Amino acid sequence: MIVRLVKMEFKPEKITHFLDLFDQVKEEIRNFEGCEFLELLQGEKDTGTFFTHSYWKDTQALETYRNSTLFKTTWAKTxxxxxxxxxxxxxEKFVTLH
Structure with missing residues (x-):
């Protein structure tokens, strides 16, 4: 399993636009073949900083997504x-503690 973390910092006046965009595509990303988990995190103090945290079946699944029309059009807007x-x-997950 591949864990993907992406840190993004947004212009303050663009945060709402980003959140609207994420809301529009989150289910498509979650349902993309090979995606096993997706969440969006926001900085506690720096509210303009966001992270996507996702799990992918393997490197190939992530690369297939990154080469998809869904990713390319979403990334262009983001x-x-x-x-x-x-x-x-x-x-890659190394140790998981519960």
Whole structure:
């Protein structure tokens, strides 16, 4: 399983626009083949900072999504709202504690 974390910082006046966009596509992303989990996190103090946290079946599933029309059109609409360059990490679960 691949865990994907993407940090995005938005211009204050663009936050509502981003949240509307995310709301429009979240179910499509969650239902994309290979996506096993998706959530959106917001900075506690820096409310313009958001993270997507998602689980993917494997690297190929994530790459298929990243090459999809869904990703490309969503990313094109999202990146114009940024206040800073986004950061992304793909990691594998190492230890899970319950």
């Amino acid at each position: 990146k114009v709202l940024f206040n800073a360059k986004p950061e992304a990490w793909s990691v």
